[in-house]
Amino acid sequence: MTIRKRIIIAALxxxxxxxxxxxxxxxxxxxxxxxxxxxxxxxxxxxxxxxxRKAEKNYFLYKDLGELKELIKLGQERSDLLRSAGGYVAPxxxxxxxxxxEILLGTLNKYLDLARQVVNTRQAPPHLEEELRNLGxxxxxxxxxxxxxxxxxxxxxxxxxxxxxIGSLAGILLIQLVLWQYFFRFIIQEIGIMERMIKMxxxxxxxxxxxxxxxxxxxxxxxxxxxxxxxxxxxxxxxELLQTGKLASLGVLISGVAHELGNPLNNISLIxxxxxxxFDLLGDEDKKxxxxxxxxxxxxxxxxxxxxxDFSRQKKQELREQQISDIVMRSIGxxxxxxxxxxxxxxxxxxENLPPVFVDASQIEQVLINLFIxxxxxxxxxxxxxxxxxEEPGNGLxxxxxxxxxxxxxxxxxxxxxxxxxxxxxxxxxxxxxxxxYGIIRQHQGEISVESAEGQGxxxxxxxxxxxxxxxxx
Amino acid sequence: MAQKILVxxxxxxxxxxAKKILENEGYEVETFMNSQMALERIRQQxxxxxxxxxxxxxxxxxxxLREVNKLYPQxxxxxxxxxxxxxxxxxAIRERIYDFFPKPVKIEELKNSVKKALGS
Numbered sequence: 001m002t003i004r005k006r007i008i009i010a011a012l013x014x015x016x017x018x019x020x021x022x023x024x025x026x027x028x029x030x031x032x033x034x035x036x037x038x039x040x041x042x043x044x045x046x047x048x049x050x051x052x053r054k055a056e057k058n059y060f061l062y063k064d065l066g067e068l069k070e071l072i073k074l075g076q077e078r079s080d081l082l083r084s085a086g087g088y089v090a091p092x093x094x095x096x097x098x099x100x101x102e103i104l105l106g107t108l109n110k111y112l113d114l115a116r117q118v119v120n121t122r123q124a125p126p127h128l129e130e131e132l133r134n135l136g137x138x139x140x141x142x143x144x145x146x147x148x149x150x151x152x153x154x155x156x157x158x159x160x161x162x163x164x165x166i167g168s169l170a171g172i173l174l175i176q177l178v179l180w181q182y183f184f185r186f187i188i189q190e191i192g193i194m195e196r197m198i199k200m201x202x203x204x205x206x207x208x209x210x211x212x213x214x215x216x217x218x219x220x221x222x223x224x225x226x227x228x229x230x231x232x233x234x235x236x237x238x239x240e241l242l243q244t245g246k247l248a249s250l251g252v253l254i255s256g257v258a259h260e261l262g263n264p265l266n267n268i269s270l271i272x273x274x275x276x277x278x279f280d281l282l283g284d285e286d287k288k289x290x291x292x293x294x295x296x297x298x299x300x301x302x303x304x305x306x307x308x309x310d311f312s313r314q315k316k317q318e319l320r321e322q323q324i325s326d327i328v329m330r331s332i333g334x335x336x337x338x339x340x341x342x343x344x345x346x347x348x349x350x351x352e353n354l355p356p357v358f359v360d361a362s363q364i365e366q367v368l369i370n371l372f373i374x375x376x377x378x379x380x381x382x383x384x385x386x387x388x389x390x391e392e393p394g395n396g397l398x399x400x401x402x403x404x405x406x407x408x409x410x411x412x413x414x415x416x417x418x419x420x421x422x423x424x425x426x427x428x429x430x431x432x433x434x435x436x437x438y439g440i441i442r443q444h445q446g447e448i449s450v451e452s453a454e455g456q457g458x459x460x461x462x463x464x465x466x467x468x469x470x471x472x473x474x
Numbered sequence: 475m476a477q478k479i480l481v482x483x484x485x486x487x488x489x490x491x492a493k494k495i496l497e498n499e500g501y502e503v504e505t506f507m508n509s510q511m512a513l514e515r516i517r518q519q520x521x522x523x524x525x526x527x528x529x530x531x532x533x534x535x536x537x538x539l540r541e542v543n544k545l546y547p548q549x550x551x552x553x554x555x556x557x558x559x560x561x562x563x564x565x566a567i568r569e570r571i572y573d574f575f576p577k578p579v580k581i582e583e584l585k586n587s588v589k590k591a592l593g594s
Contacts, residue, residue, distance in 0.1 A: 262556030269578035
């Protein structure tokens with residue numbers, strides 16, 4: 001579901017809740033209003049009743065029928081008023097109110113009828129008068145009781161309303177919580193996923209991000225997919241950059257390799273010429289040896305060409321268990337002739353019993369060759385290249401230290417040497433070598449660092465986690 | 475007495491073939507794959523001709539050339555190389571190189587050059 005839809009639905013549900021609460025509040029207030037009116041009517045009735053009783057008392061004291069007529073007149077007025085107020089007084093919330101109202105009205109009318117009888121008979125029998133007095137008393141008591149009851153009712157209703165209001169608010173909060181669970185927690189979770197992906201991209205772990213393929217259902221998932229696509233594109237670009245960096249190294253390597261080919265070619269040529277010119281003098285054994293030599297030399301050429309081709313090929317990253325010493329030796333092999341031509345002596349020291357590493361061998365080779373070429377170029381008059389491979393004690397990192405005795409790197413350019421397209425070799429450099437190396441090592445969860453002083457040579461340190469470390473982590 | 479030729483090349487086959495061919499021409503041939511050892515040999519023994527590779531570990535063909543010129547100005551030096559830059563060639567000419575052969579070497583040309591160098 002899209003976030004837009006979720007928000008609209010959540011808002012609609014909340015609006016509906018508020019409407020329901022308003023409706024109940026309206027009904028409650030209306031009930032209170034009715035009760036208050038009822039109280040008002042009964043209160044008025046009470047006052048009139050008191051006057052009526054006063055008239056009744058006067059009648060009994062002075063036997064003045066005028067007083068009774070006054071009573072009847074007042075009573076009739078009240079009765080009419082009560083009847084007209086019945087519309088809103090009667091249908092109260094509490095069932096007994098209607099009954100009480102009818103009793104009240106009935107008793108009042110009965111009382112008035114009795115008073116009328118007394119007036120009409122002129123000389124009323126004492127039992128009639130007694131009945132009138134009792135009924136008057138009953139009416140007053142009932143009315144007062146009613147008033148008290150209604151007042152209590154108002155209190156009850158107001159208290160109930162307060163409770164109901166608090167209950168409704170609690171309900172809204174509860175429903176908010178449910179809405180949160182169903183509508184917004186997903187959004188937060190997805191934003192969390194997005195955050196982790198962005199972090200991975202920034203750490204260069206593009207492959208993990210690019211691998212995620214999702215079909216987006218909402219805006220955040222669309223964003224997540226965009227990040228994933230971006231990572232895929234970046235990965236592709238990085239692969240291309242890797243290849244470009246490799247081709248740049250290859251350009252430097254190739255002259256060395258071409259010369260390396262020169263020797264076996266020369267050997268074959270010499271053997272062939274000797275074979276031809278001394279054919280009659282050579283014994284069968286000699287001839288056999290010569291042909292064997294030709295074969296060995298052609299194998300040598302094949303190997304050189306294969307190594308070069310293998311290095312230049314664009315490959316998908318393939319992580320495998322590798323011995324770091326093999327990789328180092330292969331890399332030195334590829335630059336071997338270049339070292340010789342450049343009068344650079346190499347001194348390799350590889351510690352024994354190194355733990356295996358889980359790497360893409362050709363990528364690590366690319367890094368090493370790049371570092372070797374840089375070192376050779378830093379020693380135009382020749383020099384020494386020290387390659388030390390050892391395990392850092394305690395943390396399971398395999399360390400390769402590549403130290404040259406060359407010109408060193410100027411302090412002010414040192415912070416930029418891993419930046420893409422930064423080069424100190426003007427048009428001869430692409431500025432890709434070290435930045436690509438940096439990317440490769442970071443993808444292997446390793447680190448690459450440099451120490452250099454002008455005129456005193458440069459040391460590159462490459463650290464890669466060994467499989468021992470990985471197992472330790474798990 | 476046969477004329478003495480010293481051949482220095484870190485490729486065994488170059489040494490072997492040169493020895494075979496030149497001995498067949500009637501010269502006395504010594505070969506060294508290790509240029510350092512060759513340099514020491516030069517200091518002990520005078521050769522009539524030295525054929526050396528240019529690029530070698532430790533001691534280069536140019537070092538050999540300089541040593542020969544210093545010790546035996548009469549001895550001629552022929553240089554073989556798979557790696558003939560203009561700079562290296564000019565430097566070699568300045569050091570009085572007798573002849574210069576790019577690899578792969580043509581044996582007939584080398585034989586002729588040796589003959590001319592040794593005046594036979």
